[in-house]
Amino acid sequence: MTTSLSKEKLDALIYLCKEVNSNMIDLDVLLRSIMSVTTCVMKVEASSLVLIHEPTGDLLFHVAQGEKAGIIKTIRMKMGEGVVGLVAQTGKPAIVNHPENSDRFCKKVDEQSGFKTKSILCVPLKTSNKMWGAIEVLNKLDGNNFDDSDLIFCEAIAFHVAITIENAVLHKEIVNKERLAAVGQTVAGLAHCIKNVLNCIQGGSFSVDLGIRKKDPARVAHGWEIVKKNMNFLQELVLDMLTYAKEREPEYELTDLNTLMESVCSLMREKAKEKETEISWNPCSIGKVVLDPKGIRRSLLNLISNSVDACEGIKGSCIQVSCEPKDDKEFRIIVSDNGAGIPQDVQERLFQMFFSTKGSRGTGLGLAVTHKIISEHKGKIEVDSQLGKGTHFIITLPLQKKFD
Amino acid sequence: MSKKVLIIDDEPDSIYVVEEILSELEGVETISAENGKRGLEKAREEKPNVIILDVQMPDMTGFEVFSHLTKDEELKHIPVVMFTGVSKNTGIGFSSDEMKSFLGKEPAAYLEKPVSPELLQKTIKDIVTKKD
Secondary structure, eight states: OOOOOOHHHHHHHHHHHHHHHHOOSOHHHHHHHHHHHHHHHHTEEEEEEEEEOTTTOOEEEEEEESTTHHHHTTOEEOTTOHHHHHHHHHOOOEEESOGGGOSSOOTHHHHHHOOOOOOEEEEEEEETTEEEEEEEEEEETTOOOOOHHHHHHHHHHHHHHHHHHHHHHHHHHHHHHHHHHHHHHHHHHHHHHHHHHHHHHHHHHHHHHHHHHTTOHHHHHHHHHHHHHHHHHHHHHHHHHHHHHSOOOOOOEEEEHHHHHHHHHHHHHHHHHHTTOEEEEOOOSOOEEEEOHHHHHHHHHHHHHHHHHHHTTOTTOEEEEEEEEOSSSEEEEEEEEOSSOOOHHHHHHTTSTTOOSSGGGOOSOHHHHHHHHHHHTTOEEEEEEETTTEEEEEEEEEOOOSOO | OOEEEEEEOSOHHHHHHHHHHHTTSTTEEEEEESSHHHHHHHHHHHOOSEEEEESOOSSSOHHHHHHHHHHOTTTTTSOEEEEESOOTTTTSSOOHHHHHHHHSSOOSEEEESSOOHHHHHHHHHHHHHHHO
16 A cells, blocks of 8 residues: 655655754754644644653653643653553554544543543654654544554654654763763862872971970971961962853953063062072063953963973073064963973873873963963963973963953 | 881972871981982982882872882882872772782882871881881
């Protein structure tokens, strides 16, 4: 027997195929849209999409269309109960044109909703390895019975819907798995960092206690310095974490570049002196620009701090910080050092979260945070480094002299 | 004769606090090195009785240092205490068995930071007295 589909039904199928492939974002919206089209094209009074509720095995009316849709959606069916229950249980479609004469028909839904079922077409929602539920259409508007052409159309729809549901579920599982993995990695990275700091705080406190017991003020002072330094480190770590974790817009202000750069450089000079290196900064002529001074300050502190570390133990090392207009749309901030340089493989992972080559002293957050801040400014950061010769970090930012 | 403990750690504060904690142990003196390379040199020069070894260090990690120590005829008998913030619980650390298969030999102890001063003292005390 050959059964052909009307042009209207073929068009509807093509439309649904396109919908299924274009709208994976919200499954419920997609399912409602599919059932609306189905109700319309099949010219029926009502339709519903029933899904198996995994924990109980019951059937829930996930989507319902028609006059009594509101009440229908509150009803639950048992697996095997009524026509829809049988279809979901056996995976075989069913047409019941005179339900009042059928043993399979369950009057519960009609009684509870006030709907009068005259004919039923029900098809399973199944993929190769799973039964998801069923689609049911009720009462043709012209009063005719459901036939094979209706069945074929409905099965074609059910096939697409089942695959769509399965894809959505798999997609959700993958996203959840990835999210958990990312959280795990983040927690592990942070835990490692925090444990090192805690160890120093605990040891510093021990030293303070010991100093008090032995009446040794120098010991107390040294222990207390360690506690303070590490508390400070922890505070910086929390700030970096928050900067990294939060989606944020830069807090733009009209900022004098020279003042900002000078304050950053003078803050870092003490650390540079400890490592026997120098920081030089030449004022520039750019003047005031619109940027987030806190964010850029944080970025520069991170970059210069890295440069200072890279210069440690290298005689005659120095760090140069400068600013220059690139063209009339952008300007650059350059942090250069003649320190150790960065190997190629490290350069590739430089902006990756929790990647650090500094051992216990590195959080692996500094450059990741810097990269994020610069990106939020719609700027970019590049690195040019040669082993044994030094490193240039080049930040390019939009040159905006006043607020729009 | 006092027992020598070599602390290899890239973090000066960490070295200082371990020295402080061990300063309460009688008959124990501490020496230190700020990186793996220097640590191996000091181990050869000083022949310590115990080595406390940080894992995450730039240039040469604690695992690499441990691996060098175990291959060195003169140093392989020295008990090593791995001392690190790398956690066994978070899945990126190493259990004793994994360490053994990874490094060929097990360290004498594996201490996770932050460590209580009492546990660190007890671990070192147990190792140095066991040798006698």
